[in-house]
Amino acid sequence: xxxxxxxxxxxxxxxxxxxxxxxxxxxxxxxxxxxxxxxxxxxxxxxxxxxxxxxxxxxxxxxxxxxxxxxxxxxxxxxxxxxxxxxxxxxxxxxxxxxxxxxxxxxxxxxxxxxxxxxxxxxxxxxxxxxxxxxxxxxxxxxxxxxxxxxxxxxxxxxxxxxxxxxxxxxxxxxxxxxxxxxxxxxxxxxxxxxxxxxxxxxxxxxxxxxxxxxxxxxxxxxxxxxxxxxxxxxxxxxxxxxxxxxxxxxxxxxxxxxxxxxxxxxxxxxxxxxxxxxxx
Numbered sequence: 350x351x352x353x354x355x356x357x358x359x360x361x362x363x364x365x366x367x368x369x370x371x372x373x374x375x376x377x378x379x380x381x382x383x384x385x386x387x388x389x390x391x392x393x394x395x396x397x398x399x400x401x402x403x404x405x406x407x408x409x410x411x412x413x414x415x416x417x418x419x420x421x422x423x424x425x426x427x428x429x430x431x432x433x434x435x436x437x438x439x440x441x442x443x444x445x446x447x448x449x450x451x452x453x454x455x456x457x458x459x460x461x462x463x464x465x466x467x468x469x470x471x472x473x474x475x476x477x478x479x480x481x482x483x484x485x486x487x488x489x490x491x492x493x494x495x496x497x498x499x500x501x502x503x504x505x506x507x508x509x510x511x512x513x514x515x516x517x518x519x520x521x522x523x524x525x526x527x528x529x530x531x532x533x534x535x536x537x538x539x540x541x542x543x544x545x546x547x548x549x550x551x552x553x554x555x556x557x558x559x560x561x562x563x564x565x566x567x568x569x570x571x572x573x574x575x576x577x578x579x580x581x582x583x584x585x586x587x588x589x590x591x592x593x594x595x596x597x598x599x600x601x602x603x604x605x606x607x608x609x610x611x612x613x614x615x616x617x618x619x620x621x622x623x624x625x626x627x628x629x630x
Contacts, residue, residue, distance in 0.1 A: 366407050368383075371383045373410055374413060374420070374423075377414055381558050382557075384577060384581035384584075385576055385577055386575070386577060394427075397409055397426050400422070401422075428493070431572070432466045432467060433511075433518065434472065434473050434515035435470075435515065435521070436473075436572075437602075437623070438519075440600065440625070441473065442523045442623075443620040444477065444623075445481065447619040447625055448619065449481050452598075453483070455566055457487075458487045458566045460474070460490065460566065461492070461563070461567070463570040463589070464556060464570055464573035466493060466502070467498050467501045468498075468505065469507065469515075470571065471502060474569065475545045475546075476519075476545065479545070485548075487548050488548055489548060492552050493554070494553070496553050499553055505545070506539070506540050506541070507539050508539070510537070512529070557581065564592065564594045565594060565597060566598065567597060567599075568589050568598075570599075570601060571600055573585075573602070574586075575605060593628050596629070598619065598625065598626070599626045599627070599628065603622075607626060615628060616628055617629050
């Protein structure tokens with residue numbers, strides 16, 4: 350039994366199977382992947398087919414709908430994006446220089462980290478805010494559609510063998526201390542200081558199906574929109590806009606943009622390269 354899509358696998362049949370799988374997942378479990386970018390989605394679906402030792406997408410659909418544990422594995426494969434502590438360090442440099450001076454003017458700062466995945470970038474922001482003397486007046490809401498990764502993020506435990514790489518990224522991001530001050534090494538893990546979690550609320554939230562739940566001074570939604578098609582991107586941009594207070598700061602990923610969205614003219618650029626914006630209308 351081949352675990353690769355056959356060379357003669359009809360594109361039309363594959364498209365039908367993908368649509369049926371996503372429709373089934375949406376109707377039965379409530380997770381809506383129907384407007385995700387098809388290229389990334391197709392690759393992840395076939396990865397799931399191979400991981401479950403199946404031959405077709407239809408077989409995956411049957412297993413996902415009848416086996417909740419398979420569904421959890423499938424959800425993990427679809428929703429976990431590549432992440433790292435201080436990923437894209439230039440963004441954190443820009444945030445320190447362009448956003449932090451604005452945040453100093455607020456007595457209380459409410460931050461939404463949308464699509465937080467396993468939490469590496471949430472802790473990165475907590476460290477930055479602590480170093481800038483702002484963490485004590487911040488509340489960070491870290492959310493993701495995948496409850497399993499939210500649990501991982503809340504634990505604040507990461508592989509110890511990644512810390513050398515993360516230390517370099519931290520320094521490139523303008524870190525002001527020794528990175529090792531922020532975690533304790535235990536066995537093969539790095540356990541991050543509980544004080545970094547004191548002002549973080551980890552919670553389940555689905556950008557595709559859930560509404561706004563607060564008003565924020567900062568929203569970080571980095572490297573999430575790239576997985577959505579244009580229809581869904583516009584829907585999420587509307588949610589972010591409605592959730593961001595006037596003069597609030599929006600951070601997107603390097604491959605993401607406000608250009609050609611209905612909200613393009615509602616923001617000014619704080620840093621064009623690092624996709625850091627401020628709501629002005």
